[in-house]
Amino acid sequence: MKISDLKDTAVTSGYKMLNLMAITKMGIKHGPFDLIRDIRRYPWLLDLAKVNRLVTKLSRSRRGNYRKAVGMVLHGIVKEMVHQIEGIFHRQEKLVLHEDMVPPEILRAMGLSPWMPEMLGILLPMIVPNVMEEYIDAAENEGIPADVCSLPKTVIGLTVKDRLPYAKAVVTSNLPCDGGMSSYIYVEKQLKAPVFRLDIPHHFKDERAEVYFSGELKRMIAWLEEHTTGRMDWNLLQEICEERNRMMDYELQLWEMIAARPAPLAADAVYLSHLWFYNVCSGLKSSTEVFRRLVMLAEENLKNGVAAVPDEKYRALLWNPPTMHVIDLFAIAEKRYGVTCIMDSMSFNRLPFIDTSSRESMLQGIGRYIMNGPMARHTRGPMENYFDDIFYIIKRFGIDMLWMAGHIGCKNTQALNNIMREKCRAEGIPVLIIDYDLADPRITSREGIFLQVDHFMENVMKAERRFL
Amino acid sequence: MTAIDSELKILLEKPLNHLVERAINEGMIPIGYACSMVPEALISVGKLFPVSMRAPGSEGTEMADLYLSSVICTYARSLLEFALDDRYKFLGGYVFTAGCDHLRRLHDNLDYLKKPGFSYILDIPHKTGGAALEWTIEEITRLASALEKQFDTDMSRESINKAIEKTNALNRALSAIGTLRKSKHPPFTGTQYHRLIMASRVSPAEYMMPLIEKFRKTAEDSEGRSEYRARLMITGSGLDDPEYTNIIESQGALVVADRYCSGSFPGLEPLDSSSNPFEALARRTLEVTRCPRMMEGFNSRAEYIAQIAEEYSADGVIIESIKFCDTWGLESAALTDQLRAKGIPVLRVEREYRQSGEGQLRTRVQAFIESIGH
Numbered sequence: 001m002k003i004s005d006l007k008d009t010a011v012t013s014g015y016k017m018l019n020l021m022a023i024t025k026m027g028i029k030h031g032p033f034d035l036i037r038d039i040r041r042y043p044w045l046l047d048l049a050k051v052n053r054l055v056t057k058l059s060r061s062r063r064g065n066y067r068k069a070v071g072m073v074l075h076g077i078v079k080e081m082v083h084q085i086e087g088i089f090h091r092q093e094k095l096v097l098h099e100d101m102v103p104p105e106i107l108r109a110m111g112l113s114p115w116m117p118e119m120l121g122i123l124l125p126m127i128v129p130n131v132m133e134e135y136i137d138a139a140e141n142e143g144i145p146a147d148v149c150s151l152p153k154t155v156i157g158l159t160v161k162d163r164l165p166y167a168k169a170v171v172t173s174n175l176p177c178d179g180g181m182s183s184y185i186y187v188e189k190q191l192k193a194p195v196f197r198l199d200i201p202h203h204f205k206d207e208r209a210e211v212y213f214s215g216e217l218k219r220m221i222a223w224l225e226e227h228t229t230g231r232m233d234w235n236l237l238q239e240i241c242e243e244r245n246r247m248m249d250y251e252l253q254l255w256e257m258i259a260a261r262p263a264p265l266a267a268d269a270v271y272l273s274h275l276w277f278y279n280v281c282s283g284l285k286s287s288t289e290v291f292r293r294l295v296m297l298a299e300e301n302l303k304n305g306v307a308a309v310p311d312e313k314y315r316a317l318l319w320n321p322p323t324m325h326v327i328d329l330f331a332i333a334e335k336r337y338g339v340t341c342i343m344d345s346m347s348f349n350r351l352p353f354i355d356t357s358s359r360e361s362m363l364q365g366i367g368r369y370i371m372n373g374p375m376a377r378h379t380r381g382p383m384e385n386y387f388d389d390i391f392y393i394i395k396r397f398g399i400d401m402l403w404m405a406g407h408i409g410c411k412n413t414q415a416l417n418n419i420m421r422e423k424c425r426a427e428g429i430p431v432l433i434i435d436y437d438l439a440d441p442r443i444t445s446r447e448g449i450f451l452q453v454d455h456f457m458e459n460v461m462k463a464e465r466r467f468l
Numbered sequence: 469m470t471a472i473d474s475e476l477k478i479l480l481e482k483p484l485n486h487l488v489e490r491a492i493n494e495g496m497i498p499i500g501y502a503c504s505m506v507p508e509a510l511i512s513v514g515k516l517f518p519v520s521m522r523a524p525g526s527e528g529t530e531m532a533d534l535y536l537s538s539v540i541c542t543y544a545r546s547l548l549e550f551a552l553d554d555r556y557k558f559l560g561g562y563v564f565t566a567g568c569d570h571l572r573r574l575h576d577n578l579d580y581l582k583k584p585g586f587s588y589i590l591d592i593p594h595k596t597g598g599a600a601l602e603w604t605i606e607e608i609t610r611l612a613s614a615l616e617k618q619f620d621t622d623m624s625r626e627s628i629n630k631a632i633e634k635t636n637a638l639n640r641a642l643s644a645i646g647t648l649r650k651s652k653h654p655p656f657t658g659t660q661y662h663r664l665i666m667a668s669r670v671s672p673a674e675y676m677m678p679l680i681e682k683f684r685k686t687a688e689d690s691e692g693r694s695e696y697r698a699r700l701m702i703t704g705s706g707l708d709d710p711e712y713t714n715i716i717e718s719q720g721a722l723v724v725a726d727r728y729c730s731g732s733f734p735g736l737e738p739l740d741s742s743s744n745p746f747e748a749l750a751r752r753t754l755e756v757t758r759c760p761r762m763m764e765g766f767n768s769r770a771e772y773i774a775q776i777a778e779e780y781s782a783d784g785v786i787i788e789s790i791k792f793c794d795t796w797g798l799e800s801a802a803l804t805d806q807l808r809a810k811g812i813p814v815l816r817v818e819r820e821y822r823q824s825g826e827g828q829l830r831t832r833v834q835a836f837i838e839s840i841g842h
Contacts, residue, residue: 143801145818147539147792174594174763178569181594182798185766189802197763199600202566202591208606215599379569382589383576411792414537415573419580 008067012059015071016052019078023049026082030089038089042163044120045085047128051078054127057328058268061335065297066308069269072297076290077272080281081123087113088165096228097167097191099184101175101376102198103366105244105283106221109237110230116280117164117187118180121154122324125439129325129446132439135161142186149409150439152183159190166191168228171220173198176375177412196223204371204381213367214360234359240283241354241362247282248352250291257298258342259397261315262307264298267330267341269308271322274347313338314461317393319345319420320405320413321375323434325441326449333453337463342397346374348389379412386416387423394429401430401461407438432456469656469690472683476663479671480524480710483550484558487671491517496672497560497619502547502574503567504706504729505592505757507608507749509635509739511563512673513628514621519559520669520730522708523550526822535577536570541792542821543706544574551582560619561586563611568761568795586618594763596754604750612746628745638673639736641680645687646732649724650780653692656683658702658723662710665732669708696722698842701777703727703803704788705796711823716786719833720842725780728788733776734758760799769799770806777812784813784840786833791818813840 027035039045051074058070087095091113098104104114124131135157136150142160144153158164170193172184188195198216201209224230251274257264273294277287301308316330318341323329333339351372354365370376377385393399402424406417417433424431434452437443444452457463479485488498499511502521511518523546532548550556561584564575575589590607593600616623642665648654649661664683668676697720702713706729713723727733734756740748754762758769777785785807789796797818804814815836817829 143804143816145789145791145794145797145801148794148797172763178761178794179798181763182760182795184763185798185802188766197595199594199763201593201603202572202589208603212599212603219599380566380572383573383580408539411537411539411794412569412573414539415535415570415577417537418535419577 004063008059008063011068012055012071015075016055018075019051019055022078022082023051026086029086034089042088042165044124044131044163047124047131048081048085050127054327058331061331062308063310064306065301066265066269069265069294069297072293073269073273073276073290076286077123077276079286080276080284084115084119084280087115092166093168094229095165095167096224096230097164097170097187097193099172099175099180100279101173101200101370101373102171103217103370104280105240105366106217106232106237107171107224107230108283109234109240110221110224110228110232112224112228112230115165115167117155117158118151119280120158121151121439122275122321125325125441126327129441132157133442135163136440147409148183149177149179149407149411150437151409152179153409154439156183156186159187162190164191167193169193169224170195171198171224172196173200174380175200175370176379177410179409194227196220196227200371200376200380202380202382204376209371210364210367213371214363217363217367234362237362238356241356241365243285243288244283245353245356247277247288247291250288250295252352253295254291254298255343255397257295257302260302261398262309262312263315263340263342264301264306264308265294266308267334268327269294271318271341271344271347275322309334309338309340311338312340313463314400315340315342315398317341317343317345317390317397317399317402318405319390319402320407320410321346321438323405323436323449324438326436326446329449329453332450333457336466337457337461339401339457341403342399343393345378345389348393349374350389379410383416383419387420390420390424391427394427399429401432404431404433405438406433406435408435408443409437430456430460432460469660469686472679472686473660473663475679476660476667476683479667480522480663482524483519483522483555483670485671487675488519488558490675491672492558498558499586499615500556500559500562501564502562503565503571504735505565505567505753505759506563506590507753509632509745510608510612510628510749511615512631512635513615513623514619514631516560516615516619516621517672518669519671520666520708521547521556521562522666522670523547523555523821524709526550535581536573539792540573541570541705541790543790544570546821548574548577548581551578556584559584561588563588563590565590565592567592567759568793570793586614588614592753594761596762596764600754601747601750604754605746608746608749608753625745628749629741632739632741632745632748634673636738636741638668638676638680640738641677641684642668642732643736645680645684646736648687651692652781653694654722654724655687655690655692657693657717658700658726659710659714659717661732662713662723662726665726666708666710666730669730693722696720698722698783698837698840699724699781701725701727701773701780701782701785702731702788703773703785704800705790705793706730707788709823712788712819712829715826715829716833719830719837721833721837725776725782727773727776729757729759734772760795766799766802767806770803773803774807774810774812782812783842784815784836786836787814787816788819789817790821
């Protein structure tokens with residue numbers, strides 16, 4: 001065994017140890033009896049506790065700073081998840097459920113404890129791939145059509161099975177799709193909590209959309225002040241937005257570096273960090289710190305001429321959310337074919353900063369980033385948003401191929417697949433559309449997904465397959 | 469009733485019927501629309517007239533499936549297929565709404581594959597209230613300007629109010645006939661009324677009025693129907709094929725109320741033509757259509773259905789939704805529970821846009837009628 005291998009093993013073991021410590025500390029703080037009671041109420045807690053499986057899955061094929069980055073991002077997620085769970089245990093009087101396209105920054109600035117139900121449908125299948133099946137089945141047994149996106153179905157299933165925390169209020173929106181929007185009928189019915197619904201216009205690039213949506217945010221704040229103990233602290237919101245801007249600044253630096261060929265960091269280190277720290281806990285110092293250290297690791301690799309993927313052959317753009325129950329898709333593809341995921345549709349955004357000069361500008365800035373968020377811009381609004389982004393990213397990051405995570409429940413993107421194929425063909429960009437379901441491995445198994453990858457790489461790209 | 473019914477049937481056989489053809493020959497311009505949230509009165513101004521987009525006799529969606537995929541609802545796919553076959557060439561343009569994911573992507577694909585001379589997508593908020601109303605007024609005002617520019621049509625308030633009056637007259641006439649279904653022995657079947665409503669949605673109002681009047685007179689002279697086993701209400705997503713109602717009625721039911729896009733509930737209520745027409749149209753779009761794509765108001769939508777069922781003495785409600793329709797798919801699951809909790813028998817069915825699974829539907833309706841004790 002080489003010294004570098006020993007170092008890598010030590011890095012992963014270190015992060016695993018830190019994860020275990022954070023989880024154990026949470027359990028001790030909660031007390032054994034309360035913990036047992038809550039594990040019975042929220043059995044998914046035990047699945048989350050298996051997070052080190054995910055660390056192993058994503059680390060074993062990575063080396064050096066890339067492995068360090070993956071471990072650090074996952075540890076950051078564990079720490080924040082622990083904090084979120086403590087919100088259920090200790091801050092229930094402030095707990096507000098919010099759908100994934102509702103800005104948690106505002107809730108935090110109001111002294112509330114945000115909890116995103118979709119977070120479970122995203123995080124759990126990464127750790128235990130088939131864990132959401134029982135919730136999907138529960139939703140379908142309630143009469144929810146099988147063709148509805150599995151993410152809202154997991155939320156409905158968790159609701160029906162009474163596995164979501166009781167909240168003082170619920171805030172949701174018409175994003176990202178009709179299925180997601182309508183799923184909150186069930187959350188409302190089951191939790192019997194008051195619900196506020198944010199409305200985001202279709203023509204969101206129109207100036208009046210900004211005014212309309214910031215008005216919606218103001219109405220949400222007033223509603224929350226009426227229905228919860230939360231009070232808006234504008235100074236705190238300013239601090240949160242400024243912190244978010246700092247984090248974004250680091251992310252832009254990171255993007256600058258990964259545009260280099262070969263990229264110094266890639267795949268999960270880039271997209272999991274954005275997926276979690278932007279959507280769940282942006283504006284926290286700890287989140288900015290993760291990005292600062294990612295930049296340092298990337299810088300070091302660049303300086304030393306070290307590539308994240310030692311023989312980077314193909315640079316891929318991942319479109320749609322990552323394949324959650326096969327989260328190591330790129331970890332395997334890197335080894336097997338030298339495919340490196342450089343950028344993804346969930347991370348990429350064009351309006352990074354929030355103007356913090358006034359209350360109005362902050363709300364407009366938050367509104368703008370929500371309306372221009374990937375799941376908003378690409379699933380609502382006209383198709384130009386979609387294709388403009390694809391071809392901009394391809395050019396900006398030197399992309400060789402597009403991998404479309406063709407989640408069967410995402411009707412918005414399914415209905416654009418053929419236009420995408422034709423446009424990419426015209427530009428000479430090979431496209432792989434992976435047919436699968438976001439949270440349900442029974443639709444396409446792990447093997448089925450890799451079979452599609454192998455067929456594409458071997459038949460279209462004529463790539464040589466390396467057996468692991 | 470048979471003679472007028474046959475006349476209506478002919479109007480529904482293809483998108484370009486003889487009344488539309490006549491109107492075009494006289495210099496009128498048909499504007500296609502595919503959502504009940506589109507303010508029909510606005511596309512009835514001057515020489516414009518609305519035509520609800522349908523795909524009668526659709527036999528498959530092979531080309532549309534390639535673009536829209538097989539997980540988009542078959543209504544959207546059928547429209548795209550017809551557009552690709554040049555079956556809507558006679559239309560002067562389209563007005564869509566960002567009503568649901570399926571219609572938005574239909575609009576995107578149409579723009580890419582077969583861009584018409586005029587194509588507009590109305591951005592309707594997903595909730596009601598002051599800000600949403602203001603937004604919708606602005607949207608409708610913008611659509612009016614675009615129509616004025618494209619078709620050189622006078623879109624002054626007076627002209628729009630005149631069009632509102634014309635639409636009101638048509639809707640009042642349809643509504644007056646519709647209320648005859650409250651009677652214990654209605655003089656026509658649900659299928660016949662469905663044909664009347666649909667023919668009115670695909671033909672110019674001026675030419676439809678005499679037919680509506682003929683229908684009314686015939687109904688007045690007809691004997692009431694007593695040979696039915698159960699009175700049913702149909703609710704759900706867009707249903708523009710009266711043959712579907714016919715299959716239900718073939719099992720001994722009488723369809724007495726129709727609460728779906730393109731049905732008579734809601735939508736036939738008269739609009740205020742005396743004030744700001746843009747506001748009247750916006751209020752209709754936001755507050756009257758009661759589509760489940762609106763995020764709020766689930767309870768009031770359920771109440772509305774229960775109220776209509778009671779008013780029309782329906783023995784049960786059939787909730788139909790087109791396969792892959794997310795908003796109706798999710799709404800109908802919750803609606804089923806809510807209506808059953810009120811003691812209303814419910815049959816929930818998924819269907820395709822074009823006629824299919826006829827035998828299955830017959831069996832389910834038979835079983836439903838038996839289960840409600842008739």
